[in-house]
Amino acid sequence: MDSQGFREAAATAIDDIASYYDNLDDRDVVSTVEPGYLRKLLPSEAPVEGEAWTDIHKDMEGKILPGITHWQHPGFHAFFPCATSYPSLLGELYSAALPAAAFNWICSPAVTELETIVLDWLAKVLGLPECYLSTGPTRGGGVIQGSASEAVLVAMVAARDKYLRETVPLDQFPEGSEAREDAIAHKRSKMVALATSATHSSTKKASIISAVRFHTIPVHADTGYSLTGPVLAKTLAELRARGLEPFFMTATLGTTDTCAVDDFAGIVSTLKSDPVHPAGTPGELWVHIDAAYAGSALVLPSVQEQVTISLIENFHSFNMNMHKWLLTNFDASCLFVRDRNWFIQALTINQAVYGNKASEGGLVTDYREWMIPLGRRFRSLKIWFVLRSYGVKGLQEYISRTLKLGEEFADSLKSRPDLFEILTGPSFTLTVFRVAGKEQGKSEEELNALTKAVCEKINASGRMWVTSTVLDGMFAIRLMTGVSTTEKEHVDRSWKILVEAAEEVLKA
Numbered sequence: 001m002d003s004q005g006f007r008e009a010a011a012t013a014i015d016d017i018a019s020y021y022d023n024l025d026d027r028d029v030v031s032t033v034e035p036g037y038l039r040k041l042l043p044s045e046a047p048v049e050g051e052a053w054t055d056i057h058k059d060m061e062g063k064i065l066p067g068i069t070h071w072q073h074p075g076f077h078a079f080f081p082c083a084t085s086y087p088s089l090l091g092e093l094y095s096a097a098l099p100a101a102a103f104n105w106i107c108s109p110a111v112t113e114l115e116t117i118v119l120d121w122l123a124k125v126l127g128l129p130e131c132y133l134s135t136g137p138t139r140g141g142g143v144i145q146g147s148a149s150e151a152v153l154v155a156m157v158a159a160r161d162k163y164l165r166e167t168v169p170l171d172q173f174p175e176g177s178e179a180r181e182d183a184i185a186h187k188r189s190k191m192v193a194l195a196t197s198a199t200h201s202s203t204k205k206a207s208i209i210s211a212v213r214f215h216t217i218p219v220h221a222d223t224g225y226s227l228t229g230p231v232l233a234k235t236l237a238e239l240r241a242r243g244l245e246p247f248f249m250t251a252t253l254g255t256t257d258t259c260a261v262d263d264f265a266g267i268v269s270t271l272k273s274d275p276v277h278p279a280g281t282p283g284e285l286w287v288h289i290d291a292a293y294a295g296s297a298l299v300l301p302s303v304q305e306q307v308t309i310s311l312i313e314n315f316h317s318f319n320m321n322m323h324k325w326l327l328t329n330f331d332a333s334c335l336f337v338r339d340r341n342w343f344i345q346a347l348t349i350n351q352a353v354y355g356n357k358a359s360e361g362g363l364v365t366d367y368r369e370w371m372i373p374l375g376r377r378f379r380s381l382k383i384w385f386v387l388r389s390y391g392v393k394g395l396q397e398y399i400s401r402t403l404k405l406g407e408e409f410a411d412s413l414k415s416r417p418d419l420f421e422i423l424t425g426p427s428f429t430l431t432v433f434r435v436a437g438k439e440q441g442k443s444e445e446e447l448n449a450l451t452k453a454v455c456e457k458i459n460a461s462g463r464m465w466v467t468s469t470v471l472d473g474m475f476a477i478r479l480m481t482g483v484s485t486t487e488k489e490h491v492d493r494s495w496k497i498l499v500e501a502a503e504e505v506l507k508a
């Protein structure tokens, strides 16, 4: 394809994409293809001769789109959103046009510098304390990761390194000696990462990859599925009594099941008065804040205040995914750290081939030292385009609008206590509920079966999609309203489908 061919093909592609969004509501939300559908439609070998764009283009609608579940559909209420917007799509287009494995500053200075600048912008928009800015007092800063899972892994590896440096008397052992390796291995065998039963599974996965122990702190309805200071204090004492050494914990702002927020104030006060490694002293517990979804709501000063975001100056790292709820395409997982040296010390491996004058001069950031992969895409462009196109006000309006939809949906649920019982929320647009009937003497098993039947029925409508969870043994439906195409009329339509489904299931 030459540049003229590209101009023509790109024009059809852009037209297609715009029409796709204009007519999204005409499609069913969830793909209905059978497993293996695509193998039946595609040849078993790659073509020997190149094909015309017109033929390739035709197959997008005919073969690929039937197998797409439409995460931008206004009836998409499942999981959390997977964001996009036109400015973000344009950022992706330019990024694709300027490929560079920009692992060192010199590999494309704009890639690194724009990332540092837009993450500082974002940190300010979200109200993060100054220590998370690249220009802040503690040499902190932000870096774009591929996912919240990668972010927690980077944080855990840095925390593991920091803990070992602070608690193993390395100066007593000669560099490279077996005794030094043994001392480190012995310490590592006792190190334990913490999370609650509501924390996303990525923390457990990070502990598997980091080869450290993992401990789950159970949380239940009595604390709104959040971690409190006293529960943390008790857990630390119990683990230490077993000879284990807690070194890392993920606290969550917006858990996956219910969008619960852990008690930051309680955690800070527990860690400040920790009898073994008080916060701020060697061996302190590294606290990583996972705000993958709900972090986007911090664009609203009222939310910053509500979740006491200023307290995270006491923690070590913070992550939110713009690609969930802030109008930016996957992948835009923004990880902030209070001291960039924690990442750099843990993740820098120098190899002659990557040496260059700029890096050696020490005046530049080389983001390969802040992450697991070496090569990295120009991901900050789409963030820059989004922040500039919407402005802070535009982002605030969007988040407020989706929050309001979530509240209106919860109000509808409350208006029918004969049909529904809210278990949690609305929290960051998410309400978790089940079919009512406890008062009428229905057993937990019956309620679970009825709720499951309603869930299946509404999803079979094709007009909406919800996902479910299990809270303390209760099967529950999760419904969120964060997708950018969702308007009041769509939430009203989903409500109507839900009521009809519940009435039918209960009648049957």
Ligand code: PLP
Pocket (backbone or CB within 6 Å): 080, 146, 147, 148, 149, 150, 200, 202, 252, 254, 255, 256, 290, 291, 292, 293, 321, 333
């Ligand atoms: N953390 C929370 C709270 C989540 O809800 C999710 C996914 O929904 C993740 C982490 C994992 O996100 P990612 O797909 O970016 O790894």
